[in-house]
Amino acid sequence: MAVTAALVKELREKTGAGMMDCKKALTETNGDLEAAIDWLRTKGLAAAAKKSGRVAAEGLVAVATSGLKGTAVEINSETDFVARNDTFQSFVANVADLALAHGADIEALNAAAYPDSGRTVAEELTHNIVTIGENMTFRRVAELSVTDGVVVPYVHNAVKAGLGKIGVLVALESTGDKHKLESLGKQIAMHVAATAPQSLSTDDLDPEAVERERAVLVEQARDSGRPDEIIAKMVEGRLRKFYQEVVLLEQTFVIDNETKIAKVVENAAKDVGAPVTLAGFVRFQLGEGIEREETDFAAEVAAQLAS
Numbered sequence: 001m002a003v004t005a006a007l008v009k010e011l012r013e014k015t016g017a018g019m020m021d022c023k024k025a026l027t028e029t030n031g032d033l034e035a036a037i038d039w040l041r042t043k044g045l046a047a048a049a050k051k052s053g054r055v056a057a058e059g060l061v062a063v064a065t066s067g068l069k070g071t072a073v074e075i076n077s078e079t080d081f082v083a084r085n086d087t088f089q090s091f092v093a094n095v096a097d098l099a100l101a102h103g104a105d106i107e108a109l110n111a112a113a114y115p116d117s118g119r120t121v122a123e124e125l126t127h128n129i130v131t132i133g134e135n136m137t138f139r140r141v142a143e144l145s146v147t148d149g150v151v152v153p154y155v156h157n158a159v160k161a162g163l164g165k166i167g168v169l170v171a172l173e174s175t176g177d178k179h180k181l182e183s184l185g186k187q188i189a190m191h192v193a194a195t196a197p198q199s200l201s202t203d204d205l206d207p208e209a210v211e212r213e214r215a216v217l218v219e220q221a222r223d224s225g226r227p228d229e230i231i232a233k234m235v236e237g238r239l240r241k242f243y244q245e246v247v248l249l250e251q252t253f254v255i256d257n258e259t260k261i262a263k264v265v266e267n268a269a270k271d272v273g274a275p276v277t278l279a280g281f282v283r284f285q286l287g288e289g290i291e292r293e294e295t296d297f298a299a300e301v302a303a304q305l306a307s
Contacts, residue, residue: 003031011036057287059083059136061167062096063153070151070169071099072282073141075125076290078134088136089163091128095121095138096162104143142282144171149279150178152185156193165286168192171279172265176272184268184276187255192283197248200280205247213242248281 003026011022011033021040029035059076060083073096075088082088094115102108110122117124121138129136144151149172155164168189172181199205217238221231243250249262259267261278268276 003027007031007033011040057290059286060089060092060159060163061155061165061284061286062092062163063155063167063169064093064096064100064162065151065153065169066100068147068149068151069100069143069145070153070171070282071096071104071141071143072167072169072284073099074139074167074284074286076137076139076287077132078136082132082134082136084159085132087128088132089160091124093160093163095141099141099143104141106138106141109141110138140284142169142284144169144280144282146171146173146279148175149173149276150181150185152182152189154186154189154193156190166193167282167284169282171281173277173279174269174272174274176269176274176276180268180272181276184264184272187253188261188264188278189281191251191254191261192248192281194254195248195251196283196285197251197281198246200248200278202243202247202250205243209246210239214239217242249278 003023007026008019008022011026012019022036025036025039026033029039057076058078058080059074061072061074063070063072065071073092075092075095077083077088095109098112098114098121099109102112110120110125112121113119114121114124117127119127125136125138152170152172153162154168154170155162156166156168158164170185170189170192172185172188174181198209214235217235218231221234221238224231224234226234244252249260249265251261253259253261253264265276265278
């Protein structure tokens with residue numbers, strides 16, 4: 001029997017599973033709707049789909065490094081309780097390790113074979129949703145690499161090695177002493193965790209963010225009633241202060257509270273025995289940017305008891 005769009009739509013409405021999963025189920029069962037429903041159920045996809053509408057803003061961030069490369073991933077769950085689950089923790093850590101081989105491409109990672117399971121990463125995630133009973137999402141992945149130097153991982157308040165709610169990678173290019181570079185990278189990574197810079201340099205800063213800040217500063221300066229040429233100077237001075245707050249190389253090092261990060265990196269050349277370049281950083285904070293649902297816990301429990 002031909003798999004039509006109408007049949008896919010009907011199966012999707014009956015199970016809540018994704019369109020591609022419904023198409024695959026119908027293909028596997030030669031268009032038999034009831035058999036396709038059973039196929040989805042055996043794969044856990046129908047049950048997982050029912051949970052897919054729930055907001056998943058908890059979970060874990062993981063960082064992993066190997067050789068000259070590092071990766072960071074964020075995988076979300078609905079509750080912090082699940083983030084303390086050993087199965088979930090192992091899954092997040094394994095995905096970070098797999099990213100070292102497959103790169104910062106979620107589609108490629110989802111299609112990668114998950115170790116010792118006979119499933120792909122995406123299928124293992126679905127399996128965990130069904131087994132653990134909460135919605136989960138593989139939200140994002142990033143990688144850093146150097147040609148010569150180090151990529152240093154850091155997790156703030158780690159729940160296990162490489163796992164926590166704030167994960168950082170720092171890439172330092174240098175032919176110098178790698179042990180000393182690691183130490184410097186760890187300090188800068190701790191700084192990044194604390195200050196949450198928006199960019200590495202002023203050139204990397206989002207132009208829209210700069211223009212928004214400039215517009216606010218212009219309006220504030222105009223309220224002073226000063227001439228336009230004075231206002232222009234005031235705005236440029238305040239923009240420099242803005243850069244010092246949000247640009248990593250312009251920030252003041254939290255370790256000594258006086259040296260600019262760019263100078264810290266420059267000064268490190270003497271210690272490590274070669275010039276050092278801060279090539280990049282990644283900072284993932286769990287749930288940042290996710291709109292969380294405000295729920296009335298008492299009402300939620302009452303509703304469950306009444307159902």
